[in-house]
Amino acid sequence: xxxxxxxPATLVQPVGSPLSLECTVEGTSNPNLYWYRQAAxxxxxxxxxxxxxxxxxxxxxxxxxxxRPQDRQFILSSKKLLLxxxxxxxxxxxxxxxFFGQGTRLTVV
Amino acid sequence: xxxxxxxxxxxxVSEGASLELRCNYSYGAxxxxxxxxxxxxxxxxxxxKYFSGDTLVQGIKGFEAEFKRSQSSFNLRKPSxxxxxxxxxxxxxxxxxxxxxFFGTGTRLTVIx
Numbered sequence: 001x002x003x004x005x006x007x008p009a010t011l012v013q014p015v016g017s018p019l020s021l022e023c024t025v026e027g028t029s030n031p032n033l034y035w036y037r038q039a040a041x042x043x044x045x046x047x048x049x050x051x052x053x054x055x056x057x058x059x060x061x062x063x064x065x066x067x068r069p070q071d072r073q074f075i076l077s078s079k080k081l082l083l084x085x086x087x088x089x090x091x092x093x094x095x096x097x098x099f100f101g102q103g104t105r106l107t108v109v
Numbered sequence: 110x111x112x113x114x115x116x117x118x119x120x121x122v123s124e125g126a127s128l129e130l131r132c133n134y135s136y137g138a139x140x141x142x143x144x145x146x147x148x149x150x151x152x153x154x155x156x157x158k159y160f161s162g163d164t165l166v167q168g169i170k171g172f173e174a175e176f177k178r179s180q181s182s183f184n185l186r187k188p189s190x191x192x193x194x195x196x197x198x199x200x201x202x203x204x205x206x207x208x209x210x211f212f213g214t215g216t217r218l219t220v221i222x
Contacts, residue, residue, distance in 0.1 A: 004152075006152075032208050032210075034209075034210055036212075043199065043212050043213060043214035043215045044153075044199065044212040044215075046209060046210065046211060046212075049208055049209050049210070051208050057208075057209070059209065088150075090152055090153065092153070092210070096141075096158075096160070097141075097143060097155055097158050098143075098155075098201075098210050099155065100145075100152035100153040100154070101152050102151060102152045103150070103151065103152050105150070
């Protein structure tokens with residue numbers, strides 16, 4: 001079965017600092033990979049998705065970027081965090097269906 | 110515009126009562142359809158999915174969902190709700206031939222004794 005590993009679970013970062021969230025997938029090859037952001041009391045906003053190594057599609061303009069250096073690795077980054085980047089970030093991956101990691105609670109202070 | 114709609118933001122039901130959570134989509138083609146559940150502060154767990162075939166699909170934890178093409182709906186049901194079912198429920202779609210997975214805004218379920 002597929003497992004999504006996502007870390008860290010919580011993160012507090014100052015405004016203007018860089019960000020790197022990592023996600024890895026076990027149990028499948030060539031998965032579709034996704035990064036979502038979930039604001040408090042709101043739904044999931046698709047930020048990026050990837051269908052293969054080096055292939056990234058962005059759904060919304062923002063202060064974040066994503067990279068897929070390996071088949072089962074998906075990284076969410078920022079050069080300079082904004083207060084508005086705070087939220088709950090979820091990585092998901094899979095072939096015919098998506099499995100989710102446990103999420104990262106990011107607080108920008 | 111393409112969208113996934115969950116019209117009910119919050120639903121409260123009594124333990125043992127039946128449940129139906131609504132989901133509608135507006136896409137030109139029949140999408141792949143999913144229901145996920147999220148406990149507070151956690152990731153999402155897949156309850157069930159529909160790709161093709163039988164329009165009534167069974168999932169985990171006693172949930173089922175029915176795809177109705179004429180209504181562009183994929184409603185989630187459970188005949189008897191348990192207190193542990195209290196959570197946030199999300200409907201999601203993938204357009205066949207595409208890869209992006211889009212979610213509705215979610216329905217928060219409260220279960221009262």
